[in-house]
Amino acid sequence: MPANDRTPVTVIGLGAMGTALAEAFVGAGHPTTVWNRSAEKAVPLVAKGARHAGTVEEAVAAGPLVIACLTTYDATREALEPASATLAGRALVTLNTGTPEGARRMAGWAEARGARFLDGAVKNVPTAVGAPGTLLYYGGDKSVFDTYERTLRVLGGDTVHLGDEPDLAALYEQAVGGLLLPALLGFFQGAALVTARGLTAGTLVRYTVKWLEMIASELPAIAEEIDSGDYTRPRATVGIFHQGIANVPQLGREAGIDVSWHLPMHALLERAVADGHRDHSISALVETLRKPE
Structure with a gap:
């Protein structure tokens, strides 16, 4: 995509998977802002071209697309709560583990704060992020998927929208993950x-x-x-x-x-x-x- 068409992205949570997501966006030329409670985890990403936000509010405000990669939906809400007022009008994509019921509650929380919500799952290990065959599937607001599909496809070439229900990715994650x-x-x-x-x-x-x-x-x-x-x-x-x-x-x-x-x-x-x-x-x-x- 042309340089001026690279969507600014914010990645919240810099564990192994969150770091891999941020590296993929930086590598693809997207202006990438990162935030993590432990600020030292951002240092290697900053060296590669990411921008480290000092607060979660600053991170959310940095662009239209916010990707949260924390352990659970509860952890995601807790981390994002200070930025509640900043979420309005932005697209929030969650990539964490949890149940379909947890995804529905997360969607309600996001929508109550004016965010457009998409839940997803990365069906591979962090080292596979960005590969052509890596599968990611999403459930939720189709307009979010349509708007940012090219950006999301940076994370894996096999990128799928399962449907408008916000819990579909969690449903399939539990169904497939049980194996x-x-x-x-x-x-x-x-x-x-x-x-x-x-x-x-x-x-x-x-x-x-x-x-x-x-x-x-x-x-x-x-x-x-x-x-x-x-x-x-x-x-x-x-x-x-x-x-x-x-x-x-x-x-x-x-x-x-x-x-x-x-x-x-x-x-x-x-x-x-x-x-x-x-x-x-x-x-x-x-x-x-x-x-x-």
């Missing part, structure tokens, strides 16, 4: 198994990646089963997974590792079998999840 820890725990268990035999965790990587690719290839069919409610043509049944329960304690004893993290999943399989899903596709577990104990 991360179980997947990592599976790898950690594998690493504990092979390292107990004197092998390295690195030997697992190639085979784990192939396994994850297989799982990814199955997701469209699994999603279709869930959307249709038809679980009667299974590739893998609930019963197959249920039969594997007995192997886990034995594996734990043999390898001398803690496998107790499996217990809630085993309980879910037991309930699914009791619900009559033994011969149904494993995707039928979603029906059991819809009926919490």
Whole structure:
């Protein structure tokens, strides 16, 4: 974009992700103002061309687009409260973790102060910010997204507006993010198994990646089963997974590792079998999840 078309941006919060966001904007030539409670975190960014605001009010006043990257919605409101009067007429984009309900409350808070609100999520690590394939999705005021899409795309080439509801990014963040820890725990268990035999965790990587690719290839069919409610043509049944329960304690004893993290999943399989899903596709577990104990 032409030099005179680079929107001034303010970044509030300079943790690892906030710093990466600010670096991307500076690198793309946007006039970038930064603020953090611990002012020393701004020093490396100032050396790269950012401007450090002494107060959050000064930071918010510096431009039309304010991006807050703090830990939670509560932390965001607390940090921005002194600048409440300055938010009117500006676009506020939040990139933090939280629940859909938290996003709705954040939207109400912002709108009560005259700000136009957009909530988002960065679906990658800080070092990936700015890469063409990095995914960010947003929910909320479409006019904000339309106005600043080119600026927001600086943060990642795969930039998506999910819809006008302000909680959609938080909804998808929770829905997609739920995969991360179980997947990592599976790898950690594998690493504990092979390292107990004197092998390295690195030997697992190639085979784990192939396994994850297989799982990814199955997701469209699994999603279709869930959307249709038809679980009667299974590739893998609930019963197959249920039969594997007995192997886990034995594996734990043999390898001398803690496998107790499996217990809630085993309980879910037991309930699914009791619900009559033994011969149904494993995707039928979603029906059991819809009926919490």
